[in-house]
Amino acid sequence: MAVLGDGSFWFLVYLLLLLTTGLVLYSVSFALAPRVRSPLKEETFESGQIPPGGKRVRLVMQYFIFLLLFMIFDVVSMLLFAWGYAFFDYGPAGSAYPVLLLFFLVPPIYLTLKVARQVGV
Amino acid sequence: MDDYSRPFFRAIAVTSLLVTATALYLLKGDIMNALEVLLTDPLAITATGLFRALVFPGLLFISVVPLMAEWVERKFVARVQVRVGPLYVGGPEGLLQPVADMFKLLFKEIIIPKNADRPIFLMAPVFAFVLGALPTIVIPYSPSMVIWNYGYGVLLFFAILAFFPLDVLLAAWSSNNKYSFIGGLRALYQQASYEIPIFLSALPAVMLAGSFRLADIAQAQSKVWFVFLAPVSAAVFFVSMLAEMERIPFDMPEADSELVSGWTTEYSGMAWGLYQFSIYVKMLAFAGIFVVFFLGGWTGPPVLPAVAWSLVKVSVVILVLLSTRAFWPRIRIDQLIRAGWGRLIPLAILNILLLVLFQHYLPGVVG
Numbered sequence: 206m207a208v209l210g211d212g213s214f215w216f217l218v219y220l221l222l223l224l225t226t227g228l229v230l231y232s233v234s235f236a237l238a239p240r241v242r243s244p245l246k247e248e249t250f251e252s253g254q255i256p257p258g259g260k261r262v263r264l265v266m267q268y269f270i271f272l273l274l275f276m277i278f279d280v281v282s283m284l285l286f287a288w289g290y291a292f293f294d295y296g297p298a299g300s301a302y303p304v305l306l307l308f309f310l311v312p313p314i315y316l317t318l319k320v321a322r323q324v325g326v
Numbered sequence: 327m328d329d330y331s332r333p334f335f336r337a338i339a340v341t342s343l344l345v346t347a348t349a350l351y352l353l354k355g356d357i358m359n360a361l362e363v364l365l366t367d368p369l370a371i372t373a374t375g376l377f378r379a380l381v382f383p384g385l386l387f388i389s390v391v392p393l394m395a396e397w398v399e400r401k402f403v404a405r406v407q408v409r410v411g412p413l414y415v416g417g418p419e420g421l422l423q424p425v426a427d428m429f430k431l432l433f434k435e436i437i438i439p440k441n442a443d444r445p446i447f448l449m450a451p452v453f454a455f456v457l458g459a460l461p462t463i464v465i466p467y468s469p470s471m472v473i474w475n476y477g478y479g480v481l482l483f484f485a486i487l488a489f490f491p492l493d494v495l496l497a498a499w500s501s502n503n504k505y506s507f508i509g510g511l512r513a514l515y516q517q518a519s520y521e522i523p524i525f526l527s528a529l530p531a532v533m534l535a536g537s538f539r540l541a542d543i544a545q546a547q548s549k550v551w552f553v554f555l556a557p558v559s560a561a562v563f564f565v566s567m568l569a570e571m572e573r574i575p576f577d578m579p580e581a582d583s584e585l586v587s588g589w590t591t592e593y594s595g596m597a598w599g600l601y602q603f604s605i606y607v608k609m610l611a612f613a614g615i616f617v618v619f620f621l622g623g624w625t626g627p628p629v630l631p632a633v634a635w636s637l638v639k640v641s642v643v644i645l646v647l648l649s650t651r652a653f654w655p656r657i658r659i660d661q662l663i664r665a666g667w668g669r670l671i672p673l674a675i676l677n678i679l680l681l682v683l684f685q686h687y688l689p690g691v692v693g
Contacts, residue, residue, distance in 0.1 A: 213474065213476070214352075215375055215378075215379055215463070215473050215474050216463060216474055216476075217352065218349060218352055218353060218379055219379055219384065219463050219474070220456065220460065221345055221348055221349040221352070222349055222379060222384070222385055223381070223385075223456045223460060224342075224345050224452070225342055225345045225346050226351060226385065226389070226455070227451070227452040227455040227456060227600060228341055228342035228345060228452060229342050230596055230599070230600065231338050231342075231448075231451075231597075231600070231624075232338045232447060233432055233435075233596075233598035234340055234431070234433075234595055234599075235334060235335040235338060235339075235436070236335060237432055237433055237534055238432070238433055238434055238435045238436065238595060238596075239435055240435055240436075241435070243535065244440075246437055247437065247438070247439055247440045247503055248439070248440060249439045249501070249503040249504075249592060250439075250441065250503060250505065250586060250591055250592065251503075251505070252586070256503075265686065268327070268515045268659075268660075268663060269367055270586075271515060271519055271663055271667065272514075272516070272518055274524065275518045275519065275668070276522070278437065278522040278671075279521065279522065279525075281566040282522055282525040283572070285525075285526070285678075286480075286481070286525070286529060286530055286532060287655060289529045289530075289532045290532060290536065290537070290538065291536070292533040292536060292681075292685070293479070293533075293536055293685070293688070293689060294455050294536075294588040294612050296685075297682075297685060297686070298480050299663070300682045301687065303681055303682075304571070307675050307679065308679060310675065311670075311672065311675070312395070314531055314667050314668065314671060314672070316693075317667065317672060318608055318664065318667060318668050321663075321664075326604075
């Protein structure tokens with residue numbers, strides 16, 4: 206518990222305070238503001254047109270390859286944080302593998318950008 | 327109040343009462359303690375946890391700064407564009423314009439669009455507000471002025487940050503609008519792409535300080551600020567910050583001229599107000615962490631107290647963040663993603679490699 210410090214209790218308190226603030230602002234708004242329903246008002250906004258077709262369209266997968274890349278990089282960058290934490294303890298020899306890992310990160314980016322250009326993104 | 331909105335109001339009011347009661351129950355000891363301190367030695371109140379959570383780095387501070395930031399932004403952008411900006415409300419130069427805006431939003435109707443997923447649609451702004459404000463819990467303004475001096479503050483900050491795309495997608499999907507959905511997807515791609523540069527450019531600060539505690543990182547810069555040791559990382563972090571906040575050069579998710587206002591299109595009244603609030607609070611959190619990572623936190627010549635140094639630096643960073651709105655045009659989504667992966671990540675990696683190469687010379691400089 207030493208690493209949590211004496212303030213871990215304040216995380217919960219702060220979370221509750223923020224929730225309270227948001228919800229109170231909301232409920233005050235609901236209590237004060239007028240509400241008049243009308244079918245035209247509740248129509249979703251589409252620049253004055255009547256919205257055609259279903260509104261929940263399929264996902265646009267144009268940039269999905271970048272999301273895949275993100276999944277790899279997210280893990281790798283978090284692992285690098287574990288190394289960076291003890292950067293001075295390891296010395297130059299200990300930094301060799303993380304540096305190698307950093308070099309391995311460059312080809313996937315290059316390939317992804319190349320593929321993205323071929324696909325036309 | 328009509329029959330239609332009564333159930334929503336009841337649910338929200340009951341939830342807020344329950345949450346308030348829980349908070350009061352948890353805080354009962356601290357409230358009694360703070361009252362006692364207030365009666366015996368009023369100046370010592372700043373050292374209590376309750377003061378920190380409620381007033382200075384906490385609730386009051388993060389509520390006032392967005393209002394000030396909004397006024398500064400409108401005035402600054404107006405001056406750049408040779409307009410006068412807000413002028414009439416509240417004394418000189420329209421100082422109370424943001425407060426007036428807030429009250430206006432309180433009295434405005436929250437329109438729930440047809441076929442919207444109502445609970446998610448209504449709760450997404452509250453989550454955005456909580457997520458935007460929560461990172462400020464770990465940001466120190468002086469060695470003692472921090473709500474939670476957490477040993478893994480850097481990781482907590484980024485963990486909370488990672489929830490934003492989820493909230494954006496929830497809002498976009500539940501509001502049942504094509505513009506919202508396109509904007510939400512763009513926001514997802516943008517925030518996912520720029521999370522990696524922001525991690526990798528924050529790494530040098532952690533490497534040099536050898537700690538995840540933000541107070542330690544600020545203290546390690548008592549000799550040299552990290553912006554001089556890792557200038558490329560600082561630049562990458564700044565640009566990624568703009569992208570994560572969806573500020574102007576990277577505001578495709580809410581591009582006014584193409585997507586109405588992106589994933590907030592269907593939001594109105596206080597729901598929209600909470601979203602605006604969350605954006606500005608997030609700006610405060612990012613400015614705070616940028617100051618701690620690269621500009622030395624509270625360290626500086628002893629002409630000013632530590633808290634004042636922090637506030638001056640945070641204000642300068644916020645002003646620079648706001649000024650991009652006046653100076654830069656919007657770029658395309660594919661340019662943004664290409665720049666993020668092709669330029670910013672290699673640059674962030676380059677700075678890490680430089681630090682590894684010069685590792686031998688660093689311990690003398692890092693305080």
